[in-house]
Amino acid sequence: MxxxxxxxxxxxxxxxxxxxxxxxxxxxxxxxxxxxPPKKIKKPVVISTWNHGLPANQETWKELKAGQPALDAIEAGMKIPEADPNVRSVGYGGYPDREGKVTLDACIMDHNSNCGSVSFLQGIKHPISVAKLVLQKTPHVMLSGAGALQFALSQGFKEENLLTPDSEKDWKKWLEESKYKPVINIENHDTISLLMIDEDGNLAGGCTTSGAAWKMHGRVGDSPIIGAGLFLDNEVGAAAATGLGEAVIRTAGSAMVVELMRQGKSPYEACKEITERIYNKHKNHKDMEYLQVGFIALNKNGEHGAYSLRSGFNYAISDDENGHRMEDAKFKMSWDK
The missing domain is CATH 1.20.5 (Single alpha-helices involved in coiled-coils or other helix-helix interfaces)
Known part of the structure; x- marks a missing residue:
């Protein structure tokens, strides 16, 4: 015992x-x-929508490497497609509304959540520059229409005709049938949205567009709306949208992508989930016939991702590792479905 x-x-x-x-x-x-130790941040990184984002990326990258502040670098990059008459959905040369007026929307946002925006702006070639000054020189986030134009003129911008002969010709051809079908794909580009993480690990972003071709006069899409076309939280990540703005506005798309990243989703996973949410909410909607939306996202570690509802969406990426390049986004379905 x-x-x-x-x-x-x-x-x-x-x-x-x-x-x-x-x-x-x-x-x-x-x-x-x-x-x-925290995961090493990949920086700087610049990501933007569509192939007209590539020259915008290159200019933004050049400015960043020269030590320019993030918002100045974004402005410089965005001004490239804004001034290009061959980019038919941004700035000068953009398709007009159904009355033949080119109306512009833009916004910009920094890592401190300061933001500036203009909507329904006419006669000013560089709305991204006006949006930046709204951020820097006013107590407001958004100025619209005649008020945005008045502010731009007060800051030294010159009013000019933005309707190029080619866009006017296309508009007159459209008037023959006047069918509004804003099909957005790789041939018919949309908004340029640009996101970046700088050398200090801070996020920033911007959007600029002439909006949907042949829209009703006065229509404003998602691009100038913080939380829809663009959103960022410097502790988490940044996201931006392209495509039919009405669908993005209805779902607060970019803000929701950032919130999913806050919950631990990768940029790709977050873009995919919100795109599928938009599909589920619109699959029986009258807009579904021509609905296209896409998102890009960049998290605090410099990881990026993108996803679109339909095929045809591509995006530009710039970093030290692989330089400047284009990638095709994964998508839920093809246009023929």
Whole structure:
């Protein structure tokens, strides 16, 4: 009996010792996990929508590498497609509304959540520059229409005709049938949205567009709306949209992408989930026939992703590792479905 009691006693002591060592080891392991250095941030990175984003990326990248502030770099990049008459959905040369007026929307946002926006702006070639000044020089986030134009003129911008001969010709041809079908794909580009993480690991972003071709006069899409066309939280990530603005506005698209990244989703996973949410909410909607939306996203670690509802969406990426390049976004379905 004595031997049996001694055996049990020794076994209990041994178990206690092993348990103590085990708990101690777990504590150190847990402590080790907590003390693991944060994931290395990939920076700088610039990502933007469509192939007209590539020259915008290149200019933004050049400015960043020259030490320019993030918003100045974004402005410089966005001004490239805004001034290009061959980019028919942004700035000068953009398709007009059904009355033949080119109306522009733009917004910009920095890592401190400061933002500036203009909507329904006419006669000013660079709405991204006006949006930046709304951020920097006014107590407001958005100026619209005649008020946005008045502000732009007060800041030294010159009013000019933005309707090029080619866009006017296309508009007059459209008037023959006057069918509004804003099909958005790789041939008929849309908004340019641009996101970046700079050398300091801070996020920023911007959007600029002439909006949907042949829209009603006065229509404003998602691009100038913070939380729809663009959103960022410097602790989490940034997201921006392209496509039919009405669908993005209805779902607060870009803000929702950022919130999913906050919950731990990768940029690609977040873009995919919100795109599928838009599909589920619109699959029986009158807009579904020509509905296209796409998102790009960039998280705090410099990881990027994109996804679109239909085929044809591509995006530009710039980083030190692979330079400037284009990638095709994954998508839910083809246009013929």
């Amino acid at each position: 004595s031997n049996r009691r001694n055996f049990i006693k020794k076994a209990a002591l041994g178990t206690a010792a092993v348990t103590a060592v085990g708990f101690s080891g777990l504590a150190k392991e847990s402590k080790g996990i907590l003390e693991t």
